[in-house]
Amino acid sequence: MSPVVARTAAELRSLSGTVALVPTMGALHDGHVQLMKHARPLADTLVASIFVNPTQFAPGEDYTEYPRTWESDLERCAEAGVDVLFAPEVATMYPGGLDAQITVDPGPLGTVLEGAARPTHFRGVLTVVAKLFGLVRPDVAVFGEKDYQQLALIRSMAQTLCLGVEVVGCPTVREADGLAMSSRNRYLTPDERDRAVALSQALAAGVAAAADGPEAVRAAALARLADFGVVADYVAVTSADLGDPDPSGSGEEGRLLIAARVGKPRLLDNCAVTLCGAPSEGN
16 A cells, blocks of 8 residues: 655644654665664554755765655555655755755764765754654654664764654665665666675674774775775774774774775765774774
8 A cells, every 4th residue: 555645744744643754865775665664563653754855965966866766665665564655845844945044963973984074964964854853753763774873863863852752773784795775876887886795895804803903893894895996985993882992892892884985876884893902093
């Protein structure tokens, strides 16, 4: 059964019971479907949103080229049991226009890793997610762990601003060869697609080196990327909350995060890693 399509805030007011929200920018793939299926039992009503948010794209990025696949997206939402598909226009999300808006400052965590590479990105992400929370008024919202820094920032925003939304992370969904599913994977040429598995293989190499400490984790990941001729924007080893690892080497769970451009697409991936030894400097 196809979901009800809502375009305006007024059309969302009929939502009943508890509400789960899965925000997306469309171009839905199996990873999105898994997020929706994860969210389905968490509330009475499941809402997915599709909105390509202009404020999280910097000048020269792929806002106008970002894939829009409405008919197949509807089918994906129906497959996952979505009740309501919220697909607002820009004017609904930004009633005062894109300029002179009140925005959400991501704070210090928004200035590192992806925030250093894309300085305006997380302000746009947090602002639009806060707007979606205000419009949909969900009890729970589900996001993928592939964009781990984004997940951490949204969770922190919900807690800090007392938004009353439980933010749930869902494990990264991967292709059979390990490549993390992403809407931008469709930009890869066949040769680039073969090389893109470097990211997941680099994660595996880093995890395998964890007993020798964070710097060994990072070195092993960089070496595996080099095997594929892939140059990273960053390879970082952090604590689970994206801070510095514990210098005591106490076996804490940390995070290994990679960003790299393979051809035109800029790809992200990350995984948990059990850390030992002294912390590394990051990039």
